[in-house]
Amino acid sequence: MLDTGHFTLETHLDEIALANDEFLSRSIGDRFGSAGFLSLKRSRRLYDNRAMIGVRMDKWLWAARFFKTRALAARACELGRIVSNGNEAKPAREVHRGDRLHIRTEAGDFHVEVRELSEIRGPASVAQTLYYETEESRELRLRLAEERRAALRQGLLHEGKPTRRDRQELNRLRGRF
Numbered sequence: 001m002l003d004t005g006h007f008t009l010e011t012h013l014d015e016i017a018l019a020n021d022e023f024l025s026r027s028i029g030d031r032f033g034s035a036g037f038l039s040l041k042r043s044r045r046l047y048d049n050r051a052m053i054g055v056r057m058d059k060w061l062w063a064a065r066f067f068k069t070r071a072l073a074a075r076a077c078e079l080g081r082i083v084s085n086g087n088e089a090k091p092a093r094e095v096h097r098g099d100r101l102h103i104r105t106e107a108g109d110f111h112v113e114v115r116e117l118s119e120i121r122g123p124a125s126v127a128q129t130l131y132y133e134t135e136e137s138r139e140l141r142l143r144l145a146e147e148r149r150a151a152l153r154q155g156l157l158h159e160g161k162p163t164r165r166d167r168q169e170l171n172r173l174r175g176r177f
Contacts, residue, residue, distance in 0.1 A: 052117040054094030057082065059119040065127040066103055066110070076105070101131075108144060111137035 055063075061073035061082070074091035076082055082089040083102040095101075095114055103110040112131040121127070152159060162170065 052119075054096050055117045055119050056091065057084065057089050057093045057095050058091040060095045060114070060117065060130070061103070063118045063121045063127065064130045065121070065124060066105055076103075081105070108141040109137065110141070 057077055058070050058073040061067050061076070062070045067073040067076065077089050077091040077093075080088050081104040084093060084095070085100055089101075095117065097114055097117065099114045101110075101112050101114065103112065111134045113134070114130070115132055116130045118126075118130055
């Protein structure tokens with residue numbers, strides 16, 4: 001507050017923000033204990049991510065919803081299914097804005113450019129803003145999905161678990177037994 005007896009708008013807004021943070025931390029802390037205040041601080045990182053320089057690869061892949069768990073994202077990195085700027089990525093490697101990633105998942109191959117960083121998994125609409133998928137990648141995935149649907153319609157592929165006969169035929173084709 002200023003000594004002149006008048007508020008400047010900036011001073012007034014700062015005081016309101018401090019009072020609001022104090023109120024929220026107290027009311028959340030009363031309801032949920034000290035963990036409530038920590039979750040309030042964590043939730044801000046989802047939207048205030050401009051200050052981030054880098055995020056672990058497995059965290060970013062999980063936050064961008066390429067994998068359901070961080071463990072699956074880390075496993076994909078260890079198996080060499082993630083390539084960052086032409087190099088195989090390890091789970092602890094940092095992702096930066098502008099990095100180009102090649103991600104191989106069950107859903108298909110993705111060629112993406114990192115636009116935003118986040119280590120918090122949010123809704124799918126927010127996750128889609130974290131990256132830009134190239135047109136070639138999108139077209140290739142759609143074409144492969146259409147080919148798979150056509151193969152299912154023609155009976156070349158079976159949906160679900162293979163039967164005993166299917167497994168035996170696959171083993172013969174692969175040279176086993």
